Amino acid sequence: MPSRLSDAIIRLHPDFTSLQELPESYAWNQRDDIDYPSFDSSAESVPIIDLNDPNALQNIGHACRTWGVFQVINHGVSTSLLDMVESTSRTLFSLPVNQKLKAARSPDGVSGYGFARISSFFSKLMWSEGFTIVGSPDEHFRQLWPHDYTNHCDVIKGYKQEMKKLAGRLMCLMLGSLGITAKQDIKWAGPKSDFKEASAALQLNYYPACPDPDRAMGLAAHTDSTLLTILYQNSTSGLQVLKEGVGWIKVSPVPDGLVINVGDLMHILSNGSYPSVLHRAMVNRTRHRLSIAYLYGPPSSVKISPHPKLVGPTHPPLYRPITWNEYLDTKAKYFNKALSWVRVCVPLNGLVDVNEHNNSVKVG
């Protein structure tokens, strides 16, 4: 790589550990994000649902309708697998910047190391690094660890397999709570209702300790484009979700708990009954934070639309059918206004989409 280009890239990807002060380019004004008060988790807290509870389906339905997010425990994913994926992620982000840049995401690519994709919508930089894995991690991991990448690949593959099982189970519960049966009502769920053909991406996020956390932003407010997202966070808190009419609420890490976000495609499929949740990640002065998001969606050929069981004369379909890729393209263009672009009809109750109040999109 010509040295001027690599210098420019390194300037864009600083070694966070060497920064003693927050550079102005990382200092966020309130205006840069959605300006609501933050609440301590003791004020109200995101529901924690035990998947072994006989009322899990009803509890999930209530959480999706009122919060768009919940945490699950007794989900069947082993602690050792969670520890291993955390350790692989930590090892990855601890590599020297030059090494990580060997697996940099190309400008038109999806997989690899880089800044948050949503950065282009904001004038300030985010205090985080990310690594996106779509499909096999082999190629990029070989670039990172030429001699011992196979163990790390196995961890990622094992994690994706377990996440896929859990996501299928959560789909059945979320749809079931809407009166939709995967087996009869969702063709692409497949004969075993295991959503075998579903697609997914894995996003590893690293938030280094920050000298001025109150002015920095780890990951700016956004909704995920998914049907659902399964998020593992280490023991450092930082995730916040926006509760309508209340403000930003901390999602405190629960040992072995997994956070489940309702994504935009579930918002569409449920015809707005399960609104996607606006969330963001804050940073910490002394502790780094890691999170691993399993972003789950339909097979690439499937168009998601409001389910026929949820539409009728008094409930017209609010969104037009759209594939995940088409939606990702819309999101890349319009960011938090993407849902409005897919909307065909104003809801009869006159309410707008929850995440449409966004005033953060900055163009130019």
Ligand SMILES: C=C1C[C@]23C[C@@]1(O)CC[C@H]2[C@@]12CCC[C@@](C)(C(=O)O1)[C@H]2[C@@H]3C(=O)O
């Ligand atoms: C499948 C995807 C969802 C995602 C874009 C991507 O192609 C891979 C990364 C995902 C992610 C993770 C961090 C937040 C987010 C908004 C982003 O910038 O990249 C999501 C994207 C999304 O859900 O729209």
Ligand SMILES: O=C(O)CCC(=O)C(=O)O
């Ligand atoms: O780090 C977090 O808690 C949030 C990560 C996230 O929102 C994402 O990867 O989409």
Ligand SMILES: [Fe+2]
């Ligand atoms: Fe997210």
